[in-house]
Amino acid sequence: MSRKIGLSMVATAALLALAACGGGSDDSGSSGGVVTLRYAMWDEVQKPPIEQSIREFEKAHPNIKVQIELNNWNDYWSKLQTQLAGRSAPDVFWDHVSYFPKFSKEGVLTDLAPLIAQDKVDTSVYDPKLAEGWKVDGKVYGLPKDWDTIGLFYSAKALKDAGLTPADLDGLTWNPADGGTFVKTLQKLTVDENGKRAGEPGFDPEKVKQYGLAMQAPTGQQDWWNFALQNGCKLQDKPWGRWTIDQPACVQAIQFVQDLRLKYHVAVPATVTNPPNGPSLDQVVGRGEAATAMDGSWMLRAFDTALPDGGFGVADLPAGPVGKGSVYNGLTEAIYAGTEHPKEAWELLKWLASEKHQKAVAQAGAVWPGISALNDVFAGAWKAKGVDVTGFKKAAEGTTMGYPLTEAADTYNVKALDIFNQVWLGQMTAQDAAKKINDEANAAIK
């Protein structure tokens, strides 16, 4: 029984509308010639190295202070969009492909093209595939911050206990019929409380101590989209087109993720991993509940923290009926069009896109950098720790799929979260879920 009133929540929106009419208030204040910039992000794993690098920036620009605002993925977008509506958005914020189209259309992002020309910023250093994604009609709304692909993180101890070597995880395949060598390997990594492994006689699927695999993805990026790509499924008929996830190749991929949990009993049950309340997968593997996890390259530092030194490695995702494949994505920082400090915000953005900053972040092993030449720095940082991360790079150079480009990102993201949670729990069939999300997301496209 909350004292929070629904009415008052919407009333806030109404007040925001009023505020919008009255022009922005000055909350990113400047006092004594010092300007404070607000910089919003959603990944706490990346925050420490970025923050450290920003201290360097502040030293070089004594008139600018940067305040980092951190909100997790689920809250980030509702908060940011509410702030944009109230014209009190952060001066610089992380931007994502699934929201970028809407933002560029609504005119809330600063066009960087004239600034880039004026300061002669060399944009040829960025991976062109990444840089192109932030351009619309000759306008540039961001410079590549990073890129990521999905890999199979494994616990070295769990592998050793099962008598497997990291090489045994290479070249695995799956298929919708019997799961292939991928499921066979995961069965060897799934152990019940009596020490029996999945597939052995006497294995009790109700009392599993360690599962072979952990999966968790609010949208599909880290789980079924990868299987979908490997199974020849297309999420949309064309970029900006209609959703087609109710097609058989896609439904099979969704079904496979459900099968890993409910048919083969090799994946951590959805009661544990379902977002938004499930623990992150580095925690699940760190606690010894799963031997491997499908997760993004941005999670490397988290796995490094959750597991002892030399305790983890990264293998390639399995290949499906049509071959290998991974979701490939990248982020950028955007400058809010309504910022009161456009000059200072551009200075910060230049720093964030600079070789110096991206090198520092790569050296800390946070994310693969947007500047191509720095990829080796990132790989080298992890090699020094004994982790071979070049698989992510190979995945990026192979068959990849980006985030769907659509106006219906909000609808897809909100609906997919709850509906797929039900599928993973066995409360809805893959076919019904695919149809439901497909219909609702397509209905949201105007």
Add this chain to the structure above:
Amino acid sequence: MRHVRDTAEAYTLLAPSLIGFLLFLVAPIFGVAGLSLFDWNLMGAPSFVGLDNYRELAADPEVWRSLFNTVYYVLLNIPAQTVLALLLALALNRRMRGGKVFRVAFVLPWMAMPVALGIVWSWIFDPRYGAVNQVLGMAGIDGPNWLTDPAWAMPVIASVNVWQYTGYTMLILLAGLQAIPHQLYEAAAIDGTTPAQRFFMITLPLLRPSLFFVLVTNTIGSFQVFDTVFVMTQGGPGGATDVLNFHIYQQGFQLFRAGFASALAMVLFGLILLVTAAQFLYFRKRTVYDFS
């Protein structure tokens, strides 16, 4: 003249809260009512759509589901909470060793932050590691997946809120009980009444004002349940705990349909107004005893 001065003085004293009431309650309600006639994504320009939002919500099965869920929650929450609070109040309404300690203990949950409590209760109801299923397991019972089972999620949410707010309700009822003159019970005892008779013929009628207050405020609060749902289930699984207030949040701040969310808020407002009016009428018909 004195009368005029008194009136002026009264309004001067009222002014601060009156201004607050108008500015932060009445004005926003009109704002929301106006907004409910627009289609607005919070960013672009709002466009006037008349009553379209209301037509859409009347035909939306998800809205009806959230309405049903809200009523279901209120029915789970209010009777349990009121009866439990009354029993506790009766038990504590006597001189006993450690009575004050109990009183404080029962009120403590009410002082805690609902969001923090939601997180703690999520752990307690965790199917594998949670205390509830661990205890059930010791008794040989295989506990359900509380928060991910559509049949259990709402009862769990309701019980968490019963636990949190029973102490507060108990406190008000206890104050009501202590205001009942002791002579009445003595006289009734001399007349040879049973304890049950005394409860139904003295305690309950004289407790009516307190019960009224508790029922009205708790019912209003229950219709607006949000934070526990937000933290523990996000309206899931499969919309089983998607109450009206959460639906408003989701439409307004996740799907950015400010107009539609406003229309929903007006519906919730109307619903609460109706229920409160019905409670007022019911209690007004009864006699009120005054011993002051």
